[in-house]
Each structure stands twice: as structure tokens, then as C-alpha cells.
Amino acid sequence: MSLKADELLKRIDPRRLPRHVAVIMDGNGRWAKKRGLPRLMGHRAGAESVREMVRVCGDLGIEVLTLYAFSTENWLRPAAEVKGLMTLLVKTLRRETADLDRNNVRLRAIGRLDKLPAEVQRELHQAMSALADNSGLILNLALNYGSRQEIVDSVNALLREGVTAVEEKDISRRLYTAGLPDPDLLIRTSGEYRLSNFLLWQCAYTELYVCSHYWPEFRRAQFYEALLNYQSRERRFGGLGGT
Numbered sequence: 001m002s003l004k005a006d007e008l009l010k011r012i013d014p015r016r017l018p019r020h021v022a023v024i025m026d027g028n029g030r031w032a033k034k035r036g037l038p039r040l041m042g043h044r045a046g047a048e049s050v051r052e053m054v055r056v057c058g059d060l061g062i063e064v065l066t067l068y069a070f071s072t073e074n075w076l077r078p079a080a081e082v083k084g085l086m087t088l089l090v091k092t093l094r095r096e097t098a099d100l101d102r103n104n105v106r107l108r109a110i111g112r113l114d115k116l117p118a119e120v121q122r123e124l125h126q127a128m129s130a131l132a133d134n135s136g137l138i139l140n141l142a143l144n145y146g147s148r149q150e151i152v153d154s155v156n157a158l159l160r161e162g163v164t165a166v167e168e169k170d171i172s173r174r175l176y177t178a179g180l181p182d183p184d185l186l187i188r189t190s191g192e193y194r195l196s197n198f199l200l201w202q203c204a205y206t207e208l209y210v211c212s213h214y215w216p217e218f219r220r221a222q223f224y225e226a227l228l229n230y231q232s233r234e235r236r237f238g239g240l241g242g243t
């Protein structure tokens, strides 16, 4: 570990860590372009950041890490890039499952999974069942995910139940994230101040952190900086907070 990361780690209060961290991993394409590389190389480098984040979150005892890996809008990208992303996903799951298991990680996925390529669905379900008995970090992958779609799906599920009036808790229990705590911290890389249809319901009181690093540059030290920034905030949830 670099000295800088070590120094930052010492300043983090282990008693005030977020339970759930969500990440919009943006900037893979720009990272690649800056280096004159194809966009897919950016996604590959981004997968290394994913690896490092999973490891660090597990080590810190964070409960849930949700990653926006593929949005419902991402299908609009060139077919070769979509295919490349799906292949990267399959290969990463195949390569990393044993290591995730050694690190006690569980795997979950949110989104319209039934519309993903069959191979991705198969690999995902295999990895999820291989890791089902673990008790550490929940790695939650948002795949073919759109938040408005999720809310619509929740309401439709409630209608099918025969519910005639809904409360907030009803919508929550039918979201793809049912059973997970809402994110305490949402990180977006590469400088854009947007939610991009990600966890709109769940982020009602979430602390937002935007940094200028491209996702492949977002590693241990950058995550510690985000955690320190989070710990410097006072969360009031609409109240007045402590005095």
C-alpha cells in the first residue's frame, strides 16, 4: 500500500463508516481516450478498480457495495462496446469468484436481469450461488438497471398483490434492493453532477461525493479520501442534528 493511502487510512474513524456505499463508475472511456487507447481498455482498467474497491470495502467491514455496471441506457452504445462489456463481465466473474469466496464476499444483482445475454445470466447465477453462504461484504451489481423502471416494477408488483393504497415501506420492500440498507454514501467519478437514473428512491438522504478522477484512477487512496470527506459531514436527515 502506498504511504499516502496508509496515512489516509489512519485518519478514518472505523466507528463511523458508511454501511452501504454506491458508486457510479464514470470515465472509463475518457481515461482510455486520454491515452490513445480503445474504450474497452478503459473498461478493463475499470475492472481493476472494481477489484480494489471490493477488497478495501471487505477489509473495512462495509456491509454493501453497489456498483452501477450497466444501465438500461447503456444499450444505446455501439454494439461492439456493449458486447465487450458483457464479455468483460463474464470473464471477470469467472476469474474472480474464487477470490471473492476467499474474501467471504456475497454477490447480488439488481436490474432487469432477464434481458441480459444468456451467458451473463448463467455466469451471474453461478457466482451468486457459489458465494451464497458467505457472510461478509455484499457486492451488489446494477446490471441493465434503471431506477425509474425499478420503481415502476415495484408499484406493479404491489398492484399484483392487490394493494389498494401504498406506503413508503411498501414501495421499498418491492424494489430490487429490498432488504438492503439505503446507501449512506454515493460516489460518482469523473466530475459529473448527475444521478443518471441510479437508486433515485434509495438515495433520498444519501451523502453525495463527486470527484474528478476517472474510474480507472479511483483506487484505495481515492476511496479513503471519499470516506474522510463523508466523515466530515453532519447527517441530519431533515432534522436539526445534534448540538
Ligand code: FPP
Residues within 6 Å of the ligand: 025, 026, 027, 028, 029, 030, 031, 043, 044, 046, 047, 050, 067, 068, 069, 070, 074, 088, 089, 092, 141, 215
Ligand atoms: C462508465 O464509463 C462505465 C461503464 C458504463 C461501465 C462500467 C464497467 C466496468 C467498470 C467494467 C467492469 C465491471 C465489473 C462489475 C466487473 P464511460 O464508458 O461512460 O466513460 P466515459 O463517460 O468517459 O465515456
